Amino acid sequence: MRGIVMRASGLLACIALIAGLIAAGALAQVSPTATDAAAARLSTARSTSEPPPASPLDARLKKLERELRCLVCQNQTLADSDAPLAADLRGEIRELAVAGKSDDDIRAFLTARYGDFVLYNPPVQANTWLLWFGPFVLLAAGMLVWWRMSRASGRVAADDPARPTADADASRGRALLER
Amino acid sequence: MKSAWKWSLPLAVFVALVIFLYVGLYRDPREVPSPLIGKPAPAFALRQLDTPQQTLGTADMHGKVWLLNVWASWCESCRIEHPLLVEMARQNMAPIIGLDYKDKDDLGKAWLAERGNPYAASVVDADGRVGIDWGVYGVPETFVIDKRGVIRYKQIGPVTAEALQRSIVPLIRELQKES
Numbered sequence: 438m439r440g441i442v443m444r445a446s447g448l449l450a451c452i453a454l455i456a457g458l459i460a461a462g463a464l465a466q467v468s469p470t471a472t473d474a475a476a477a478r479l480s481t482a483r484s485t486s487e488p489p490p491a492s493p494l495d496a497r498l499k500k501l502e503r504e505l506r507c508l509v510c511q512n513q514t515l516a517d518s519d520a521p522l523a524a525d526l527r528g529e530i531r532e533l534a535v536a537g538k539s540d541d542d543i544r545a546f547l548t549a550r551y552g553d554f555v556l557y558n559p560p561v562q563a564n565t566w567l568l569w570f571g572p573f574v575l576l577a578a579g580m581l582v583w584w585r586m587s588r589a590s591g592r593v594a595a596d597d598p599a600r601p602t603a604d605a606d607a608s609r610g611r612a613l614l615e616r
Numbered sequence: 617m618k619s620a621w622k623w624s625l626p627l628a629v630f631v632a633l634v635i636f637l638y639v640g641l642y643r644d645p646r647e648v649p650s651p652l653i654g655k656p657a658p659a660f661a662l663r664q665l666d667t668p669q670q671t672l673g674t675a676d677m678h679g680k681v682w683l684l685n686v687w688a689s690w691c692e693s694c695r696i697e698h699p700l701l702v703e704m705a706r707q708n709m710a711p712i713i714g715l716d717y718k719d720k721d722d723l724g725k726a727w728l729a730e731r732g733n734p735y736a737a738s739v740v741d742a743d744g745r746v747g748i749d750w751g752v753y754g755v756p757e758t759f760v761i762d763k764r765g766v767i768r769y770k771q772i773g774p775v776t777a778e779a780l781q782r783s784i785v786p787l788i789r790e791l792q793k794e795s
Contacts, residue, residue: 484757508648508753521718522753525744550751552651581624 498531501540504557505530505547514557650751650757650770656750657684657761662739665716665724670736672713674765681791683712683784684759685735690725691755697774698722698731704780707789710760710788714738715748717755734753760784762791 499516505526507518513531515523525582526547547555559565652658660671665706687694705712714735714740716724723741741747750759760769769787771779 511645522744525748529748530746549651550748551753552648552751554648586622 494531494534495528497532498527499535499541502544502551505544505559506555508551508555617638621734626707646754647751647772650708650752650767650772651769655656657765657767657768658703658746660694660739660746660749662715662741662746664703665714665721665728665738665740668740669719672739674761677711677713679763679787681710681763682736682761683710683788684715684750684761685712686715686717686750686752686757687738689723690719693774693780694756695731697756697758697776698734700775700777701734702732702782705736709785710792711725715746715752716740717752718742718744724739743767758784760791765795 479532502516503514505515507513507515507523507526508523509520510518513520513523515526529546530543534547538546544556553565559568561569575600623783657674661671661675664670664672687698700778701712712735714737716738718741724738724740728735744752750757754772756774758771758775759767762768769783771784775784
C-alpha cells in the first residue's frame with residue numbers, strides 16, 4: 438500500500454515537472470518575444486545562404502533589421518517584411534545610420550515610438566524578469582520536488598516492512614509461472 | 617502536512633497555468649501599447665489638406681484638448697469609425713485634427729466630400745514621417761492630447777461607440793477641466 442503511495446508521489450513529481458515546463462511555455466505565449474527571438478535567430482542562420490550584401494552599411498543595416506519586428510505583420514522582421522510601414526522604417530533607419538547614429542541610437546529611436554515590442558531580443562529589465570528567468574525558476578522548482586520525492590521514496594522503500602523482499606518476489610514469480 | 621504539499625503544489629502550478637492561458641486567450645497581440653502615452657506629443661507642422669499654403673501643427677493646438685485622428689482614403693476600417701467622428705464633431709466636444717496618412721490629396725478631399733468632414737482641419741502626412749514619430753503602425757489610430765500637449769490616450773484601430781462612451785468622452789470631459 439505504501440509502495441503505491443510512493444509511486445503515486447513520484448508520478449506527481451513528474452506531473453509537477455511537466456506542468457512547470459508547460460507553464461514556462463505558456464509564459465512565452467503570454468509574451469511572444471521569447472519564441473520569436475528563437476525565430477529571429479533561425480532567420481539569421483538561414484540568411485547565411487543569401488548573397489553577401491553590397492556594402493558594410495548594407496550589411497550593418499540588414500543585421501539590425503533582422504532583430505527588429507515589423508509592427509504590421511508581427512511575426513516578421515523589418516528585413517523580411519513587405520509591409521509599406523516596414524519599407525518606411527527601413528528608409529528611416531538607413532537615414533539615421535547615414536547621419537552617423539549608432540545601432541543603439543536607432544533601437545532607441547524605434548522603441549521611443551513603438552515600445553520594446555519592436556525588439557526581437559527583449560531587454561532584461563524589471564518587467565521582463567518573469568520572461569527571462571521564470572522558466573528557469575519553474576524548472577528548478579520542478580527538479581527540486583522531483584529530487585526530494587525520489588530521495589524520500591528511496592529511503593522509505595529500503596526499510597519499509599511492507600515492501601516484498603527479493604525472495605518473496607521470486608517465489609511469487611515461480612508460483613505464477615507454475616500455475 | 618507533507619502529503620498536503622504533494623497535492624497542493626501540482627494543483628497550484630496547474631491553477632497558475634490555467635490563469636496564464638485564460639488571460640492569454642483574451643489578449644490581442646495586435647494591440648501594441650504605445651510608449652508615447654503620458655509623453656509630450658511629437659511636434660509637427662504640416663500643410664493643410666484644404667488650404668495647402670497654410671500649415672497647422674502641434675504648436676497651434678497648445679492650450680486645447682484635441683484629438684488627432686490618423687486616416688486615409690485607402691483605409692477600409694476608417695469607413696467604420698467615420699460616422700462616429702462626424703457625430704462627435706457635431707457635438708463640438710473637442711477639435712479633431714485629421715492626419716491624412718500616405719494619401720493623395722485629391723482622393724482624400726473626395727473621401728471627405730463624400731462622407732462628411734469631422735475635422736477642424738486635416739493635415740497631409742504624404743510620406744508617413746509624422747506617422748512614424750507618433751508610433752502609428754496601422755490606420756486608423758486616434759490620440760487624445762491634453763492642454764499641455766501631452767498624449768493621454770491612444771485608440772488603435774477604429775474608434776468604437778463603446779470606446780467613445782467608456783474612455784474617450786469621459787477623458788475629454790476630465791481634461792477640459794484641467795487648466
